[in-house]
Amino acid sequence: MTQKIVVDFGLCEANGVCMGIIPEVFDLDEDDYLHVLQEDVTPENEEQVREAVRQCPRQAIAIEDA
Numbered sequence: 482m483t484q485k486i487v488v489d490f491g492l493c494e495a496n497g498v499c500m501g502i503i504p505e506v507f508d509l510d511e512d513d514y515l516h517v518l519q520e521d522v523t524p525e526n527e528e529q530v531r532e533a534v535r536q537c538p539r540q541a542i543a544i545e546d547a
């Protein structure tokens with residue numbers, strides 16, 4: 482089953498913690514708007530994505546079954 486990364490942009494305060502953990506997936510642009518560059522959770526990124534979920538101070542990142 483595929484799992485997808487979902488960000489609640491209403492909660493996100495664009496502090497870049499997630500980008501610091503895995504910039505291949507999370508990117509803050511010049512306007513402090515967060516982009517999810519890669520929505521799929523993969524064997525390669527899963528560990529760091531889960532770390533970003535844990536460390537997000539706003540608990541804005543979730544992993545959902547697609």
Ligand code: SF4
Nearest residue numbers: 493494496497499537
């Ligand atoms: S760590 Fe959380 S609050 Fe910070 S930019 Fe990422 S999603 Fe937004």
